[in-house]
Amino acid sequence: MFLNLLLKRKQFIKYVISGTLNTAITLIVYNILIKIDINYITSNITAYSLGIINGFICNTLWVFKSNGNISTSFVKFIIVNSISLILSTIILIFLVNILHFNKILSQLMSTAITGVFNYILNKLWTFS
Numbered sequence: 620m621f622l623n624l625l626l627k628r629k630q631f632i633k634y635v636i637s638g639t640l641n642t643a644i645t646l647i648v649y650n651i652l653i654k655i656d657i658n659y660i661t662s663n664i665t666a667y668s669l670g671i672i673n674g675f676i677c678n679t680l681w682v683f684k685s686n687g688n689i690s691t692s693f694v695k696f697i698i699v700n701s702i703s704l705i706l707s708t709i710i711l712i713f714l715v716n717i718l719h720f721n722k723i724l725s726q727l728m729s730t731a732i733t734g735v736f737n738y739i740l741n742k743l744w745t746f747s
Contacts, residue, residue, distance in 0.1 A: 630682060631738070637677035638734050642727075645670035649726055659722045663711055664704065671700045674737075683746035695745040702740075703733040 645666040652662035675696050679685045685692050707729040714725035 630742075633682045634678070634738050634742075637674065637682050638738070640677065641670040641674045642730050642734070644673055645730060646723075646727065650723060653722060659711070659715065659726075660708060663708060663726060667700075667704050667707065671697070671704075674700070678741060678746060683742070685746045687746070692745055696741065699737060699740045699745055703737050706736065707733045 648666035648669055649662050652665060653659060657665075675693060678696070679689065679692060710729035710732060711725050714720040714728060715722055720728075
């Protein structure tokens with residue numbers, strides 16, 4: 620029982636590390652695109668897409684150590700992350716356009732919120 624709990628925490632810690640790397644990639648690309656005056660929605664979609672690629676590699680090989688069908692896992696991963704991207708974009712629009720928050724802070728907040736959503740769906744569905 621204790622070993623299972625420890626392993627679950629270990630997996631979550633790996634997910635957090637992988638997610639931090641994905642977030643760093645996303646934030647760096649997003650900031651660069653914002654600085655060169657690309658629309659913040661376009662910047663978010665582009666940056667998020669690059670994070671998705673890194674996330675799939677990290678989650679497949681390191682976090683969940685998937686032994687399943689890579690094609691099936693990839694399709695599920697894209698579905699989960701597409702839903703997450705839509706949710707992230709809605710949150711971003713709300714924070715920037717309605718609450719008038721800073722674009723970069725808003726993107727960070729939307730990423731944190733959708734990260735929990737991603738972990739749960741990827742653990743229970745994508746890589747199960």
